Amino acid sequence: MQNDFTHNGIRTHRARILLGVIAFLFGILGIRLYMLQIAEWEQYRIKSEKNTMQPVIIQANRGLIRDRNGIILVDNRPSYNISVIPPRFLANIEEGKCNGLLERLGQIVDIPCETITKKLQSPNRYFYDPVNLKLDVDFETVSIIEENRYDFPGVEIQIEPRRGYPIFDTPSAVSTEFSHMQHNVSKSFPLAPHTLGYIGLINASQYSRLKAEGYRYDDRIGKRGIERMFEDRMRGHKGVRYIEVNAKGREVGSFPEKTDPPIPGEDLSLTIDWRVQHAAEHAFADSMRGSLVAMHPQSGEIIAIVSKPGFHPRSIRDPKAWQLLQTDPSKPLLNRSLKGEYPPASVFKMITSIAALDMGILKANQYRLRPCTGGMVFGNRRFRCHNKRGCGPINLRQALVKSCDVFFYQLGLRVGIDNWHRYAAMFKFGELTNIDIASEGDGEARGLLPDHAYYKQRHGFWAGGNMLNLTIGQGELLATPLQVARYTSALATGQLPTPHVIKGTQGGTTSLPISKAVIETVRSIMIDVVNSPGGTGHRARLPDIVVAGKTGTAQNPHGEDHAWFVAYAPAENPRIAIAVIVENGGGGGRVAAPIAQKTLEAYFEHAVPKQKRTNELFVVNNP
Numbered sequence: 001m002q003n004d005f006t007h008n009g010i011r012t013h014r015a016r017i018l019l020g021v022i023a024f025l026f027g028i029l030g031i032r033l034y035m036l037q038i039a040e041w042e043q044y045r046i047k048s049e050k051n052t053m054q055p056v057i058i059q060a061n062r063g064l065i066r067d068r069n070g071i072i073l074v075d076n077r078p079s080y081n082i083s084v085i086p087p088r089f090l091a092n093i094e095e096g097k098c099n100g101l102l103e104r105l106g107q108i109v110d111i112p113c114e115t116i117t118k119k120l121q122s123p124n125r126y127f128y129d130p131v132n133l134k135l136d137v138d139f140e141t142v143s144i145i146e147e148n149r150y151d152f153p154g155v156e157i158q159i160e161p162r163r164g165y166p167i168f169d170t171p172s173a174v175s176t177e178f179s180h181m182q183h184n185v186s187k188s189f190p191l192a193p194h195t196l197g198y199i200g201l202i203n204a205s206q207y208s209r210l211k212a213e214g215y216r217y218d219d220r221i222g223k224r225g226i227e228r229m230f231e232d233r234m235r236g237h238k239g240v241r242y243i244e245v246n247a248k249g250r251e252v253g254s255f256p257e258k259t260d261p262p263i264p265g266e267d268l269s270l271t272i273d274w275r276v277q278h279a280a281e282h283a284f285a286d287s288m289r290g291s292l293v294a295m296h297p298q299s300g301e302i303i304a305i306v307s308k309p310g311f312h313p314r315s316i317r318d319p320k321a322w323q324l325l326q327t328d329p330s331k332p333l334l335n336r337s338l339k340g341e342y343p344p345a346s347v348f349k350m351i352t353s354i355a356a357l358d359m360g361i362l363k364a365n366q367y368r369l370r371p372c373t374g375g376m377v378f379g380n381r382r383f384r385c386h387n388k389r390g391c392g393p394i395n396l397r398q399a400l401v402k403s404c405d406v407f408f409y410q411l412g413l414r415v416g417i418d419n420w421h422r423y424a425a426m427f428k429f430g431e432l433t434n435i436d437i438a439s440e441g442d443g444e445a446r447g448l449l450p451d452h453a454y455y456k457q458r459h460g461f462w463a464g465g466n467m468l469n470l471t472i473g474q475g476e477l478l479a480t481p482l483q484v485a486r487y488t489s490a491l492a493t494g495q496l497p498t499p500h501v502i503k504g505t506q507g508g509t510t511s512l513p514i515s516k517a518v519i520e521t522v523r524s525i526m527i528d529v530v531n532s533p534g535g536t537g538h539r540a541r542l543p544d545i546v547v548a549g550k551t552g553t554a555q556n557p558h559g560e561d562h563a564w565f566v567a568y569a570p571a572e573n574p575r576i577a578i579a580v581i582v583e584n585g586g587g588g589g590r591v592a593a594p595i596a597q598k599t600l601e602a603y604f605e606h607a608v609p610k611q612k613r614t615n616e617l618f619v620v621n622n623p
């Protein structure tokens with residue numbers, strides 16, 4: 001018993017020692033655990049964040065836009081942006097205080113520090129996404145930030161491609177053959193801004209719609225023109241690379257094997273010839289408002305398309321400049337070529353002429369209508385001829401050359417509204433041209449070709465006096481410069497082309513159901529308009545090329561008349577058809593014809609080799 005007791009006592013003692021040892025060991029473990037979890041937590045946190053892998057977006061190069069000869073009209077060039085990674089930067093400043101780092105940064109980028117903090121708290125961004133603080137900064141600002149980069153954790157200089165306009169930004173990028181055209185070019189706007197369009201910061205509604213397609217809240221997107229319409233083809237796909245960053249925000253390594261390279265956007269080639277476009281834009285005086293459309297009459301390829309006044313596509317980056325453009329009463333942002341609607345005036349007299357000739361009402365050289373005495377009474381109203389002294393006895397040929405209104409009043413009444421409308425509709429007035437940059441782009445205006453039913457519906461009755469206005473291209477009739485250029489092409493060739501700006505588009509043509517002889521007659525009269533003595537279009541003459549044309553002066557109840565001129569050349573083998581309008585320009589022959597002439601001159605100087613020209617040229621007998 002005692003033995004047993006003694007034995008038991010020893011065992012209990014041993015067990016207690018063992019328990020003590022275990023408790024001691026657990027104690028150490030507990031303390032260690034405590035130290036690990038609580039005391040060293042902060043240290044470990046810092047260590048684990050010291051080097052992190054960060055994705056960095058690589059922007060894709062946007063597709064270039066070239067002219068018909070491959071000359072680059074729009075490219076990409078580096079733009080320096082100052083951006084901030086908010087958590088890194090904000091960790092180093094006192095919350096809510098505009099002093100220290102924040103104040104210094106504000107001074108360098110010239111932004112109030114309240115604005116900076118506001119920007120950094122933007123709710124749309126991801127945690128480590130850089131926030132753009134200032135775009136397009138100059139090199140001096142870049143240098144200051146670069147020199148002090150260790151003082152500004154989280155502040156970065158990002159290089160972003162920006163749209164460039166090489167013909168204007170670096171004239172040497174274009175062949176020296178055209179260097180004489182480069183003078184003063186840098187002061188002007190890039191070519192064809194209404195057609196090319198521009199890119200700008202994605203807005204909130206676009207972003208929420210497009211973020212699933214990989215857009216970021218500070219991306220740029222095509223806002224207008226070709227840039228907008230072909231956004232999907234030109235934007236490309238962004239890439240991503242990964243960098244190792246230490247706790248101070250410095251890049252300490254990279255993971256090149258993980259890089260997903262960007263895919264550049266698709267280039268676009270246009271049918272525009274930049275040299276002709278340039279000449280056409282500069283043929284307009286700075287103060288002029290208006291439009292010019294030049295096209296290849298057989299194919300419908302647009303050679304030049306001008307809307308004045310213009311604007312600089314980069315103005316969208318400057319809110320004040322952009323605001324001014326939007327409120328400018330001369331509407332510089334309006335694409336007049338596609339959306340401007342004007343009465344076509346006397347350039348429409350060929351419609352009445354074609355109708356009368358095709359219907360056999362008269363022949364071009366017949367004196368079948370009453371002489372012009374400077375005006376004529378119809379109903380209870382006197383309708384005047386622009387020639388107040390009267391044009392005298394006159395036939396169709398002379399009436400078009402002199403643009404006699406009284407002759408066309410009488411002829412219009414003979415043709416009648418229904419026939420007049422039928423012939424005008426053959427040239428698709430009042431219809432969309434379906435130019436390739438309109439329907440999914442910024443759109444185009446339809447113009448207005450009124451018929452008998454239109455007047456009945458609108459005014460309750462048809463009055464014969466309306467015909468007198470319509471036959472001289474006035475009244476309620478409206479057309480866009482593009483429609484008028486297409487009509488001029490059809491007069492040149494007998495075929496109505498579908499205009500297009502993107503190279504390779506197949507627009508197709510429509511044959512006019514008009515006798516060839518009639519078209520030929522009208523063409524021969526249009527040669528006289530420019531080339532006969534006293535022809536109203538004489539200011540469009542060229543020394544060794546025969547130009548055919550027609551002037552127009554559209555009455556404008558709101559001010560000075562609008563000046564029109566249409567032309568095609570060479571008359572016997574047309575390669576270019578042009579429509580020009582100068583708003584409030586006055587007489588078409590005086591103001592618009594010289595603009596067409598300068599454009600034609602540039603076209604034949606640059607776009608058609610001399611040798612080819614003389615071979616194909618038909619020297620016309622007209623004096």
Ligand SMILES: [Zn+2]
Nearest residue numbers: 372385391404
């Ligand atoms: Zn007259």
